[in-house]
Amino acid sequence: MMDLVSIRRDFHMHPEVGFTEFRTAAKVVELLTSLGYDVIYGQDAMDGPSRRGLPSQQVLDQAYERALRDGANPAIAAKMRGGYTAVIGVKKGKADGPTVAFRFDMDALPVLESKEEDHFPKANGFRSRYEGNMHACAHDGHTTIGLGLAEKLADGDFSGTVKLIFQPAEEGVRGAYSIVQKGLLDDVDYIFCHHLGVNVPLGEIHGGSHGFLATTKMLAHFHGVSSHAGASPEVGKNALLGAATALLNIHAITRFSSADTRINVGVLEGGTAANIIPAYAKMIVETRSETEEVNAELEKRVRNIIASSAAMHDLNYEIEVIGGAIPIDYDDEMAELALEEAKKVEGFHSFKKGEHNSMGSEDASFMIKRVQDRGGKGTYMSIGTDIPAPHHHPKFDIQEEILPRSVELLNRIARRILA
Amino acid sequence: MMDLVSIRRDFHMHPEVGFTEFRTAAKVVELLTSLGYDVIYGQDAMDGPSRRGLPSQQVLDQAYERALRDGANPAIAAKMRGGYTAVIGVKKGKADGPTVAFRFDMDALPVLESKEEDHFPKANGFRSRYEGNMHACAHDGHTTIGLGLAEKLADGDFSGTVKLIFQPAEEGVRGAYSIVQKGLLDDVDYIFCHHLGVNVPLGEIHGGSHGFLATTKMLAHFHGVSSHAGASPEVGKNALLGAATALLNIHAITRFSSADTRINVGVLEGGTAANIIPAYAKMIVETRSETEEVNAELEKRVRNIIASSAAMHDLNYEIEVIGGAIPIDYDDEMAELALEEAKKVEGFHSFKKGEHNSMGSEDASFMIKRVQDRGGKGTYMSIGTDIPAPHHHPKFDIQEEILPRSVELLNRIARRILA
Amino acid sequence: MMDLVSIRRDFHMHPEVGFTEFRTAAKVVELLTSLGYDVIYGQDAMDGPSRRGLPSQQVLDQAYERALRDGANPAIAAKMRGGYTAVIGVKKGKADGPTVAFRFDMDALPVLESKEEDHFPKANGFRSRYEGNMHACAHDGHTTIGLGLAEKLADGDFSGTVKLIFQPAEEGVRGAYSIVQKGLLDDVDYIFCHHLGVNVPLGEIHGGSHGFLATTKMLAHFHGVSSHAGASPEVGKNALLGAATALLNIHAITRFSSADTRINVGVLEGGTAANIIPAYAKMIVETRSETEEVNAELEKRVRNIIASSAAMHDLNYEIEVIGGAIPIDYDDEMAELALEEAKKVEGFHSFKKGEHNSMGSEDASFMIKRVQDRGGKGTYMSIGTDIPAPHHHPKFDIQEEILPRSVELLNRIARRILA
């Protein structure tokens, strides 16, 4: 039987950020293959153009080289080159039946992990080997649970099909959409997604979480013309003036009576030197709302503000969507089913539903929505673990006992669905 | 012989702002006619659509009624109705020769005249009869000088033609253009314009003044949609957000290395109540520059900023040009000629040229330019008078002895040109 | 018995805006007195400095003269001079018991009433006699109901005390606070406030309405220095630059996760002419939130933005609070009681509670809060009437049959409380 703790700690030591999960994903391919799964990965698993917020070629290449140095299977990794790091393991049961999918996200964060001795991974020798990258959002645990579940279900002793989806780039809500667009959710009847922690203590489980906001993340580029700020300022076209005007007006977008909203300009960078009219600026904006409709309206307004600010200062501009998610509307029936099975798993003692109100966003939403749109059902579970520091914090950690417990829960869910 | 002081004081008591000079202009028509001039006025003297910053019909009508009550000749005033208040007196000499023109502006200002006893017009009983209107820029004197000159030249004892142009709406640089566009400067060979005061003391005269800036005055309207700021803010289209964005960006238009510039948003008004998303805002903007080219570029940038700010907030907009002027490039030969004649007039003792640097604007510039464009020559003179308070001030006044002296100067210039 | 329709139509013909209800209030005093009530009014009924958004002395004086011309009792009106237009009628019952209060607002709006023949008041000869003023929010009806109730309760045949509060200046949420600050709610045990219409159809009644937002209305003045925009722009201190900067940043105040919020800059006006650096600007701002705490934080941020924008452009500024309200948290017991009594009144057939969600504001909130703070109870009822056009619209009107029905309801409530 797999040593879940060892697997998780190995992943923890080798954190890979969104779309660069070459080593992690190659390990997943190897293990799924060894367990007899049909494995879909590389360009078969993702629609290239639908990937959002892809890193630069240089970043991708460096991460690829690092993964090879760290033992990624070269033949497998080669198929993932350029950021095709999703992996889907498919196991058909011994009899016909529905298809049930589980989602596990694999990416790490650009966070510098704590070196303090009271930080468990540091004290136990599995702190990140890469300064500035860290599994600070439990995805090392999620991936491990996925592999544990794969082992449990390897017998194929069920009626129907199991689909284990290992997703890249959940951070920034960037990776799920390309898997959906590749059609890999189209044959799924039931889907279960989850997250560890999220303010839920050990022993508690939420069978259905809501409050995930629709969101769009945009990267805008403003292109002007530089000139000498003393000798010929009027020749320049000032990209920062355009960007700053956009920033203020984006923040000034009005409240909506029809839905709660959020807007942020998270990044603005432009210009090169004191005495040069700035020729370039970039801006990262996010919109959020309780509803897709209002989020779409916010995105439209942001786009118009950027376009108009650019026109105002005679600039060119482009806008890239670098991330996005939609709300999750879990199916009550699936939430109930999850809680019923959780009650059979030792260690859970608090069972809730519909109370957990995230104000964050999750691109698993696209997967659940696709399944629902085609007549299926799904839910999003929050599985408790005590954490010493918040998600994304340098001292974030999970309790490893939740790993086998989660595997057992998901195994029970799969077998009940495919009974 | 005319009593110039009486005439000036009568005008001073009955100040009429731009395009409403019905009484003043009707008096001018009567006097010119009585002196045997051919008189062009009403729609014959101005191109209607070229009038800039015309007051509302209501304001025009009220001023018209006031003028009639104040003794304007009804038959004459009727032809001026609707703001056609320019008057041109033409006198052909006994022999052929060139045409020389003189410009006199007639309009008053929306200034509340001082009631203090040390204010000369108050002490001498000719303070404005209309609270809030005042001849605070010497145009009462200018008009009087024009009439005095008309009397002097009524004998026709010269070779050529004299054209006396009584212009409305110089304030805001609004009236001259329509006279030029009507073609009334097209047959002029020489033109002399002037102003009293302008920081030049009594006894001093500048034969040629420069530094008049090209300028454009624009009135912009922003039209949005109101809505309840609490119940449905997202339904509104906020005209004030658009206007405030335009205001900041207009002020942020860069300096030019190629010419000195000025920009101002003089007025911004919008909105109706605390709890209503503002549906309308208006803005008055002016641009100025040493060169027409740079002023045109400024105007273009202002227009683009307004258009883009409106687009940014989904507003409609219009821009009206409500005033404008160009720089004056006086002809040195005419400036010299004026100074030579001034030396023959008692009371002038300081003679200058090219040193007077206004940073204001004058729409006589259009007249001088038209004459020059067709091969003629012209100049703009600054004729000194001590003043107790600056132009446009409630206690502004001129020294009346400058009136006959100016008449004599212009008479000499005319006769020398038409010798 | 009073002719409620005649009274309402008389009020409708003589609309008086906030703090100028001299005629209306004088009529109320006369009627209450004639019915044997103790009447508190003038400076006894309001704390002067707590009145918000008081009109200018000139406006108050003109309205006062108009009221006298329209038949206001001079001796009574004289006590109200300067905007002291609240009236409280007190009737002690034959036995001891609790005190129950009812609130009726009296002020009209600056709306131009429709002249179309299908507008009921026009067709029936009681259109506003004053162009630009109109009872477009049913306060003529509210006042009438108050008088009708006064008549019903004039017998004093109950145990306890009735307090009928006729409030000025509810529009702009300006008048209630000064009555509360004068202490007139301090002895009240139960209070019932209401509004006619508000999207509730005839026959329906809401025993308790919620969703009233805490709000603050502020008037800010920015004082700079004017200068000639061409000749010496650097000498000016530009009030409009400060105000426009404030406007953008006020709109850019972030969303709150802790409560729904609203922000609006409803008015911005500044500057005088194209060629003058604007020396003055004024701005009207409102903040709203579900909670008083968040509204207070918004007000604090707005004040800081205004102060900082002024400092940025070397301006002086002042901020006046010209209106405000707090949320209403009705007592369920009172809402139930109101509905129980409504069921006994002919004409009501739909009975609701807690479903009506205004996103507006009401300064009756201060009265209800004061009663609750001192251990009493209260509610805010929405009493249905079909309306041909929305509140504040030139064609707004109510169905007059709701007047006696409302009187009966309030009478029943009073008698039950004071049984």
Added chain:
Amino acid sequence: MMDLVSIRRDFHMHPEVGFTEFRTAAKVVELLTSLGYDVIYGQDAMDGPSRRGLPSQQVLDQAYERALRDGANPAIAAKMRGGYTAVIGVKKGKADGPTVAFRFDMDALPVLESKEEDHFPKANGFRSRYEGNMHACAHDGHTTIGLGLAEKLADGDFSGTVKLIFQPAEEGVRGAYSIVQKGLLDDVDYIFCHHLGVNVPLGEIHGGSHGFLATTKMLAHFHGVSSHAGASPEVGKNALLGAATALLNIHAITRFSSADTRINVGVLEGGTAANIIPAYAKMIVETRSETEEVNAELEKRVRNIIASSAAMHDLNYEIEVIGGAIPIDYDDEMAELALEEAKKVEGFHSFKKGEHNSMGSEDASFMIKRVQDRGGKGTYMSIGTDIPAPHHHPKFDIQEEILPRSVELLNRIARRILA
């Protein structure tokens, strides 16, 4: 005799940016010492706190290591560690007399040098060895001329003292001030500064250039508080909102009638991610004006805008002055003297004065001003060379024949002054 071309090419291959001229300065120290000069360098040559825009310790350390690898004399370089890279060579003549100083700037630019074959340094094997650093402003030539002059004057055969000032960090106008503040100009009677190129063709020389603008370069830091943009935006303090507000208002600073001005925000950078309220932003601003007084006023206004924008969004801030210069008012007598001597040097054929109008800035201005303030005289010469591309361009180059010619000119000037 020195091989000026070899020296220049060596410098060209080893470009060192401002305050990191360890190798260049160490070579200068070695050569001056070998020529018998008294050499002042390291902390003796610069007032540490007066150095502006010093790079980070890390950058200084890396450049230092690079210099050592490239052959800088370790004993000499050690005294320059931390950015003390000015060198002053002093030669006393055989008789007493005045002190004459010459200024040579040594620093390179962060420009990527052209790799095209028609670029002379590339074609001739002396292209920069460091990608991204380049002598693109002729300072390699200036330093070479200084060394050539040192050789010429090494005989001490004159009456008085020669002071050769090798200045770091002229780019960004950062280095001269600290030399002045150390007092090294206090005993100078005459100073001659110059630049090669600057739109002056080979063979032409300007004995006195003017139009250098007073300037201040500022680096502002805005410190706020980050928070999750979805879950708790109101907890954040948004540094980018403050910075963008400052940017717009800095650009909106009005024109001055009293002097030409320039303003630029050259850099704005802030924020880290789409979903985080930005906690930090930095901004680089420059002001310029024809006069020190107006530049001081601009600096004051910029500081106030930054302070107010920070206060508006509850941010902390600091402002560092990272560069500055004042106008140059050359002494006509020195300009004439320079031209007279130039007429004696073969190769010069066009002699001008007062016509060259830079709109740039030069911190040699501080040196000239100090000398003038203490009763001395100075000038700034522009020495012609044809250039294939503008200053700061990747293909910038000079004509090396100007090197010996310039040496001869400066030698003649020194000997005439010290005759």
